[in-house]
Amino acid sequence: MSYRYDYEVITQWIAPGEKVLDLGCGDGSLLKHLAEVRQVQGYGVENDPDKLLACTRNGVNVIQMDMEKGLAGIEDGFFDHVIMSLSLQAMHNTQGILVEMLRVAREAVVSFPNFGYWRHRQSILNGRMPVSESLPHQWFNTPNVRFFTISDFDALCEMNGIAVRERLAFDEGKLILDEPNFLASVAVYRLGRAG
Amino acid sequence: MIQPQSVGVVVPQRARFTDPLPLRSGGTLPEYELVYETYGELNADRSNAVLVCHALSGSHHVAGHYADAPKNIGWWDNLVGPGKPLDTRKFFVIGVNNLGGCHGSTGPMSINPATGEPWGADFPFVTVEDWVEAQARLADRLGITRFAAIVGGSLGGMQALSWTLQYPERVANAVVIASAPKLTAQNIAFNEVARQAILSDPEFHGGHYYAHGVVPTRGLKLARMVGHITYLSDDAMGDKFGRSLRHGKAIYSYDVEFEIESYLRYQGDKFAGFFDANTYLLATKALDYFDPAFEHGGNLPAALARATADFLVVSFSTDWRFSPARSREIVYALLHNQRNVSYAEIESDAGHDSFLLDEAQYHALLTAYFDRIKV
Numbered sequence: 001m002s003y004r005y006d007y008e009v010i011t012q013w014i015a016p017g018e019k020v021l022d023l024g025c026g027d028g029s030l031l032k033h034l035a036e037v038r039q040v041q042g043y044g045v046e047n048d049p050d051k052l053l054a055c056t057r058n059g060v061n062v063i064q065m066d067m068e069k070g071l072a073g074i075e076d077g078f079f080d081h082v083i084m085s086l087s088l089q090a091m092h093n094t095q096g097i098l099v100e101m102l103r104v105a106r107e108a109v110v111s112f113p114n115f116g117y118w119r120h121r122q123s124i125l126n127g128r129m130p131v132s133e134s135l136p137h138q139w140f141n142t143p144n145v146r147f148f149t150i151s152d153f154d155a156l157c158e159m160n161g162i163a164v165r166e167r168l169a170f171d172e173g174k175l176i177l178d179e180p181n182f183l184a185s186v187a188v189y190r191l192g193r194a195g
Numbered sequence: 196m197i198q199p200q201s202v203g204v205v206v207p208q209r210a211r212f213t214d215p216l217p218l219r220s221g222g223t224l225p226e227y228e229l230v231y232e233t234y235g236e237l238n239a240d241r242s243n244a245v246l247v248c249h250a251l252s253g254s255h256h257v258a259g260h261y262a263d264a265p266k267n268i269g270w271w272d273n274l275v276g277p278g279k280p281l282d283t284r285k286f287f288v289i290g291v292n293n294l295g296g297c298h299g300s301t302g303p304m305s306i307n308p309a310t311g312e313p314w315g316a317d318f319p320f321v322t323v324e325d326w327v328e329a330q331a332r333l334a335d336r337l338g339i340t341r342f343a344a345i346v347g348g349s350l351g352g353m354q355a356l357s358w359t360l361q362y363p364e365r366v367a368n369a370v371v372i373a374s375a376p377k378l379t380a381q382n383i384a385f386n387e388v389a390r391q392a393i394l395s396d397p398e399f400h401g402g403h404y405y406a407h408g409v410v411p412t413r414g415l416k417l418a419r420m421v422g423h424i425t426y427l428s429d430d431a432m433g434d435k436f437g438r439s440l441r442h443g444k445a446i447y448s449y450d451v452e453f454e455i456e457s458y459l460r461y462q463g464d465k466f467a468g469f470f471d472a473n474t475y476l477l478a479t480k481a482l483d484y485f486d487p488a489f490e491h492g493g494n495l496p497a498a499l500a501r502a503t504a505d506f507l508v509v510s511f512s513t514d515w516r517f518s519p520a521r522s523r524e525i526v527y528a529l530l531h532n533q534r535n536v537s538y539a540e541i542e543s544d545a546g547h548d549s550f551l552l553d554e555a556q557y558h559a560l561l562t563a564y565f566d567r568i569k570v
Contacts, residue, residue, distance in 0.1 A: 061535050073527040074527070078530075
């Protein structure tokens with residue numbers, strides 16, 4: 001079971017007994033945690049057989065689906081929260097999934113590695129693609145297909161009419177308040193429909 | 196972990212019921228017998244029972260073999276046994292031959308007490324719901340009030356699903372594999388072709404062929420050939436047979452030329468040699484009639500609101516007779532009702548038949564699911 005510090009932030013945003021959808025839920029550890037401390041009715045989405053198996057072993061509901069094709073079949077506004085923890089950068093259909101997330105849930109929680117983190121910038125200045133705690137893969141084997149910064153994501157939300165209700169940024173588990181686009185390695189957002 | 200083993204020699208048992216069974220079709224079975232097999236031991240709490248529901252051509256003989264017929268191995272032997280996904284060291288597993296069957300339970304070949312002759316075509320129509328009702332009575336007889344799990348593929352999956360609606364409190368887990376909440380028009384159409392093949396066989400004699408000492412084997416063979424095509428995928432058939440010619444070239448004959456013809460004829464003949472045509476007719480109609488949403492104006496989420504079990508729903512990528520989309524209908528209807536449900540779409544090239552095979556991912560998933568069931 002993996003456990004990540006962004007889970008603590010996400011957990012704080014989830015009320016007891018909520019209906020929660022976790023997209024790219026991995027082995028189901030976040031949902032298992034939320035079931036224990038928030039008694040959520042949770043469902044994970046995965047498309048990798050090994051991860052489906054891991055979720056089943058963890059006793060977590062998991063539905064096999066290709067998220068790139070959207071979330072057809074899930075009713076509008078069915079979930080209280082839909083979560084995508086450190087998976088958005090691994091999806092091609094970035095805008096499509098954000099629209100879908102805010103279709104099926106009241107609020108979306110999204111976390112991603114900040115490509116604009118100073119260590120990543122330093123690495124690029126030195127002529128190499130960044131490899132770090134938040135971007136642990138080499139360029140040739142990374143599952144990530146989108147590389148973006150906190151500022152990029154803010155601009156995308158603005159452009160798509162997505163309301164940023166809360167944004168927390170971290171470096172090695174510590175909250176970063178100043179210059180997050182430079183000093184934070186990971187950002188966690190709470191998103192809603194604007195208006 | 197132990198090496199997976201066979202449950203070994205098994206002995207079918209027989210239960211007789213004299214309480215009349217009202218049927219959906221309006222009739223009543225005044226009395227009937229069910230043949231069943233069990234594997235493993237029922238625990239002291241009677242909490243480890245698992246019912247395995249069979250599909251169109253299955254039977255109560257799910258696992259193991261018979262002392263006098265070592266090659267007659269149960270149809271889901273790769274699933275059920277010590278160290279297998281449905282581990283008989285943990286679970287008490289039951290297989291039942293459904294009513295209307297031809298493997299020992301009361302069916303068209305049985306004697307109609309009203310006439311002293313075989314029922315034949317007079318055997319009443321039986322539905323998935325009737326089968327569940329009869330299975331529930333057998334469960335009562337065995338002292339099982341609640342199943343740890345009810346498992347089935349295809350038509351068997353429909354029974355597992357129906358259990359969760361007819362007796363929600365008696366099912367902790369339902370494992371619904373390669374199934375559907377109802378058949379499509381295309382699926383019914385295949386069944387109708389199969390039925391017409393049987394009904395139009397001159398030796399069918401209106402279903403009373405037993406009295407004439409004949410069997411409509413040609414019709415039954417055709418029915419099975421049609422069915423068999425739909426159980427395989429285009430790719431699997433292509434890989435296995437392609438356009439292989441028995442004589443290496445066309446000989447311009449209606450005898451077997453292409454290997455696929457040989458295979459289908461063999462499968463048809465084999466099936467016609469042991470299966471009863473009236474049972475085939477009844478079972479295909481049971482498939483066609485199953486539609487729990489019908490009474491809810493076609494609203495499946497409303498129909499499944501009664502279910503309280505946890506569900507595992509499984510489909511196979513190349514299954515076009517019971518396609519993944521049909522399994523997803525069940526999943527989304529359960530999700531609507533906030534039921535615990537997991538869904539996997541297994542990559543397999545074997546079509547509908549995949550549910551009987553032991554593809555590694557599929558069996559690993561079932562193992563994980565059954566492991567986590569508390570008994």
